[in-house]
Amino acid sequence: MGYIYFSKTYQRSFGTFPLKGAELATALTAAVRVGYRSVDTAQMYENEASVGAVLADLPVPRSEFCITTKVHPENFTQDRFLPSVEKSLNDLRVDRVDVLSLHWPSIDGNIVPSLRLLEKAQKAGLARYIGVSNYTAAMMRTAKAAIETPLVTNQVEFHPLLNQDVLLGAAKETGIPLSSYCSVARGEVFKYPIFGEIGAAYDKSAAQVVLHWILQKGVSINTMSTKPENIAANFNIMDFTLSSVDMDRIEALKATGYRVVDKSRVPWAPVWD
Numbered sequence: 001m002g003y004i005y006f007s008k009t010y011q012r013s014f015g016t017f018p019l020k021g022a023e024l025a026t027a028l029t030a031a032v033r034v035g036y037r038s039v040d041t042a043q044m045y046e047n048e049a050s051v052g053a054v055l056a057d058l059p060v061p062r063s064e065f066c067i068t069t070k071v072h073p074e075n076f077t078q079d080r081f082l083p084s085v086e087k088s089l090n091d092l093r094v095d096r097v098d099v100l101s102l103h104w105p106s107i108d109g110n111i112v113p114s115l116r117l118l119e120k121a122q123k124a125g126l127a128r129y130i131g132v133s134n135y136t137a138a139m140m141r142t143a144k145a146a147i148e149t150p151l152v153t154n155q156v157e158f159h160p161l162l163n164q165d166v167l168l169g170a171a172k173e174t175g176i177p178l179s180s181y182c183s184v185a186r187g188e189v190f191k192y193p194i195f196g197e198i199g200a201a202y203d204k205s206a207a208q209v210v211l212h213w214i215l216q217k218g219v220s221i222n223t224m225s226t227k228p229e230n231i232a233a234n235f236n237i238m239d240f241t242l243s244s245v246d247m248d249r250i251e252a253l254k255a256t257g258y259r260v261v262d263k264s265r266v267p268w269a270p271v272w273d
Contacts, residue, residue, distance in 0.1 A: 071100065
């Protein structure tokens with residue numbers, strides 16, 4: 001189906017949480033100038049209108065962008081789902097988004113109704129592709145069986161300090177690729193000298209090593225920064241390949257078990273794999 005995230009252009013997405021207003025405008029403009037063409041937002045971020053305004057003002061054709069937004073769980077009802085998506089499109093100034101995802105599993109644990117509403121939105125022409133976020137392996141299997149339309153992503157927390165082998169296995173089994181958020185674990189990875197040590201051998205920063213490790217795992221990345229130099233560095237990671245030895249050295253850190261997003265931060269988070 002020509003899944004767009006497999007393109008090198010879209011494997012690197014600029015995340016917009018928690019940016020708003022002038023800060024978002026400055027950062028997103030810098031990101032597009034660097035070369036980002038994939039932009040990630042969500043109803044929950046309350047910045048879709050700002051994202052839409054920035055992209056509309058930039059001299060880049062709409063056709064070059066991959067815009068992802070995500071539906072808030074409070075809108076997973078028959079009467080609210082489609083109107084909420086239509087508002088998102090209006091705020092983003094587009095007729096359809098490239099990827100429309102469910103931001104979280106349904107709060108009541110029954111994920112099938114929201115998946116069918118998501119598919120309905122896609123069939124109504126409101127989205128080119130559909131996906132999910134924060135789904136467990138079991139949910140990925142349920143989702144694949146519940147609807148006919150393929151899901152193009154499960155966006156999850158993914159970084160070297162967290163073992164996500166179960167989800168990687170489910171991605172291979174179901175054909176639902178993973179994409180990452182919290183790609184540098186909100187800065188926690190920088191407490192580990194190994195990333196800088198490995199980076200020195202490739203003339204790359206610690207962050208660039210982490211991000212490229214994720215890509216070599218077959219997972220697309222979302223990154224956010226407000227610093228122009230970091231925005232550029234996060235994008236310029238396609239000109240080297242980590243050796244199998246260095247991949248394995250980094251792999252060993254997943255035993256750390258560090259997770260950014262859990263029920264203490266998001267009460268409706270599922271019981272993770």
